[in-house]
Amino acid sequence: MTIRNIQIFDTTLRDGEQSPGASIEPAQKIVLARQLARLGVDIIEPGFPVSSPGEFNAVQQISRELQGTEIVGFARAVKGDIESAIKATQDAARRRLHLFISSSDIHLDFQLKKSREDVIRIAREMVAFGKASVDEIEFSAMDSTRTGLEFVIELVEAVIEEGATVINLPDTLGIALPEEYEALFRNVRAQARGGDKVRYSAHCHNDLGLAVANSLAAIRGGATQIEVTVNGIGERAGNCSLEELVMAMETRKEALQAGTGINTSEIYATSRMVSRTMHFPIAYNKPIVGRNAFQHESGIHQDGLLKNRNTYEIMDPEAMGIPRSMIILGKHSGRHAIKHRMSEYGIEVSGEQLETVYTRFKDVADEKKIVTDDELLRLVGEATATQHDPYVLTDVQVKTGPAEVCTAQVTVRTQDGAAHSRTGEGTGPLEAVIRSIQELIPVAAQFEDLELHSLSTGEDAHGEAVVSILHEQARHQGTAIHKDIILAAATAYVAACNQALLSSARKRQQQQA
Structure with missing residues (x-):
């Protein structure tokens, strides 16, 4: 079985930073970019160089420092944007220019106030302008999933003729269904002139909670690059979550016949760093990195986990750098879980002592929902007349x-x-x-x-x-x-x-x- 390598294009520092309240200092961007490189992402989009001097300097320093990672300069289809992106990334060992322009009628009529012919002309001119300085050109047809196949193909053919090497078909509003998104990639690849000579990328937003599912569908449709953010941050409901996509591919590699080069042991550290730096909390039930993702309170689940972890877990959290604290003690926990937690502290309780602890434990759990380790140690200390914690x-x-x-x-x-x-x-x-x-x-x-x-x-x-x-x-x-x-x-x-x-x-x- 051949496993296709899917490149991970990280836009945490560009699209992710567009989350309301997530703005970070340029110096912090550089620290996060280093961590993304340790994580093993293939491509980093560190910002929007033309937007501010600080943004330009951050992209420039990241380009100079991270010589082992491809760096992307992001730009609208405007000469000033393109010139700034080219200059900011000129010291990168490998670089790419990422141009975008809207393609859907609603964007053209109410935002750009331009015709389809105007968009085709601008896209041609700006791709050609960028191509004079940068070999690798990624072109994004913004809102492509609300554009209509015929015009998407016409626009893609035009930019391929001018030298675009990567075609991004973003689901900008997160409206596509997986089968629709897969079909879009299949049809563009098959019907656009030169469509089989370029690479394809997917950029999905999560407005309907389908960003990961749509990204996987795009892979089935022929995409070889997926654009993601750490913790799924981004505009509105966010982007395709890096950790969810990567672990879906890692866990179901044989079914998808695709994988990534991500160093999964750095997933948790990267997630925490992004959350702290951007002051963006992670939902308790967030897949992979949420605090409840590998924690269990049900007595039935806890009993199964203590016998064999695979009974109720499909991934190993420790392989992602996540601290193992799978047993959460609450009112649904049983005696086995309490006894196991005590054994982790080197404390053995059984018989009447265990029953005494269990009875007191239930009273505390009813009141506080979760019984912390120090509270449990106090209960055991009362039952055994001993202070167990140092x-x-x-x-x-x-x-x-x-x-x-x-x-x-x-x-x-x-x-x-x-x-x-x-x-x-x-x-x-x-x-x-x-x-x-x-x-x-x-x-x-x-x-x-x-x-x-x-x-x-x-x-x-x-x-x-x-x-x-x-x-x-x-x-x-x-x-x-x-x-x-x-x-x-x-x-x-x-x-x-x-x-x-x-x-x-x-x-x-x-x-x-």
Whole structure:
């Protein structure tokens, strides 16, 4: 069986940045572009050079630095745009000029106010103008899925004659059905003069939730390049999601007979970086990278997973760099899940102790929906009259005000029952609290990420904090729920540190054994 290689064209830094509220600084674009290169995308479209000096400089620096990745200069079918895109990408080892113009009647009548003949003439002139400087020309017929096959073919034939090498047929409004989109590619390839001599690309928007399905349909129709964004960000409902498309192809490679060169182990890190940099949260149920994508609360599912992961998972999250926390403890969880979670901390409970813990666990789960690890350790400690976690946060006091520096005093209790306090400073209350805890807990861990979520509304609202740390090349997560979000974040950080310490201790015991 021959597996076709599908090139991944990433437009996170151009189309993705057009998401309302997702604008980023040029320096941040460069950092994200480096991560996209590590991810293994074939082509990066880093921005719209003519739009601002900062945008131009970012595209220029990315072109100079990322010599192993093809860089795209994006431009309207306007000479000034084209000149700016050509100049910004001139130092790239491999570069492409990406031109677009509208093709549907509704765009021509109300936006461009031009005839079809005008569009054909402009497209010819601008492709020829760009071709004088750049060999690789991608042409996009914007809104092609609402244009009509006859005019799409006429426009494609015209730009092929002028030297276009890649034809993009975008579903700009996300209106196409998969069978319609596949047919569009098949018909253009078969009927356009020279259509079999160029490559084809798909650019799908997600207005009807069909962007990934349509992109896969385009591959069946002959497309060899798919345009995507990380986390599916982009105009309105977004673009085809890179991680969803790649993992669909990886998981169903034999059925699709197509694959990519993406380094899947970098998927999670890239997703988190884009989310943090663009201040764009990821939906809990987002496929692949959402927090619930590989988490299970149902007792039946948890029991199956503990026996064989493949019972309820079709992908391995760890292969994508996603921390394995597949069991979420809630009111639907059973005794097996609780016992398994305790064993991860090196704690064995059974018989009456397990029943006591389980009864108390159900009461807490009814009230809080999710029982965090530190809450479970507290329940086990009450049942066994033992403090199992190395550190327990007992007090947090924060002094804030108009001054630039905040002060925090934190107290923790160790397993020997002793209380220890430290004071720390920071530019904000959370930084001051974290620095105080770092003075108290001797674990050389990198504070990686913090997520804060509101679980309810009104005066009695609770906030959930999820803290991720890196320790000895392993990622650990702590979760806590509290009305005070600073206290929730501090408790989650202590829980993550406890996990790291207990994990290290177990590794040492295993090595000695």
